[in-house]
Amino acid sequence: MVNVKYGSCPISTTFLPGCGQQPGLDPPNRFRILGGHSALEGAWPWQVSIQRRSGHICGGSIIDRVWVITASHCFKSSRVYSNYKLQVVAGLNARSGHGKGIQFRSVKQVILHEKFNESTYNNDVALLKLCHQLYFTKHVQPLCLIENEMQEEQLNFGSCYITGWGSLVSKGLLVNTLQEAEVLLIDARTCNQRDWYNGHVNDNMICAGFDEGGVDTCQGDSGGPLQCYSKDLERFYLYGVTSHGKGCALPKKPGIYTRASRYTGWLRKAHVVSVSGALDLSLVKLLSVLFISCWMDLLL
Ligand code: ARG
DSSP states (O other), X not given: OOEEOOTTOXXXXXXXTTTTOOTTSXXXXXTOOOXXXXXXXXXXXXXXXXXXXXXXXXXXXXXXXXXXXXXXXXHHSTTOOOOTTEEEEXXXXXXXXXXXXXEEEEEEEEEEOXXXXXXXXXXXXXXXXXXXXXXXXXXXXXXXXXXXXXXXXXXXXXXXXXXXXXXXXXXXXXOSBOEEEEEEEEOHHHHTSTTTTTTOOOTTEEEEEOTTOOOOOOTTOTTOEEEEEETTTTEEEEEEEEEEOSSSSXXXXXXXXXXXXGGHHXXXXXXXXXXXXXXXXXXXXXXXXXXXXXXXXXXX
């Protein structure tokens, strides 16, 4: 496990001690999860809601005290005109609830993948740098990162889950309580069959869901995690970032996720840019960094 340090500000490229665990859940409840229902409070402590002017736009995952990983398309599509008042809400279960344990943070930088392709959704990954650190609590925890594709194979993942506040039907409304569902990883060959995605799925993407449909992410879930549990290491890892799909939950059209293990190098690079970015404009351009001025965070 390597922790790369750049200057005085380390970013963990594998996992922070204690990442991927659910300290807010009592063990007996841990594997209550099956298909598509409300999550227990504290079940997915790395899941955040990314909001603009207090409206939810996408999900995301905490990977560090100041870094949230999400999807590039959340910030490029025409529905998002400005990144003014961009905020991350951590420790949230019911969107309407203003329960204790919720932490609001404004966003200082949005780092889009420089090769994100809006028509194919290739490289649909982005990083948000928060203005202030998050406190790790029972309800706010980081998710573990996979170091590379080799580790992806070695980790011997058991079950994988999708989570989000996205709608329950295609083009529907957002839900109030965080939803969770178990999904199966579907290999690219199956997913690329002619009556499935017909060759669209490349090595930077992974399919997850069911041949027969029925369980899937949908609009509003984008950017959130596809998280898989490693039985050996007893923790959850970020396996994919919710990206796109045809409709929602249709047969032979599972959700397509950005394959997290392919982006560890990019995460490192993005981090260097964020630290030294102002000095090296060519790099900044390369990574499409948007700087936003910090506004008041309620440091609860
Ligand atoms: N692009 C969608 C969003 O912006 C996520 C869609 C996922 N679609 C799917 N069929 N799994 O929220």
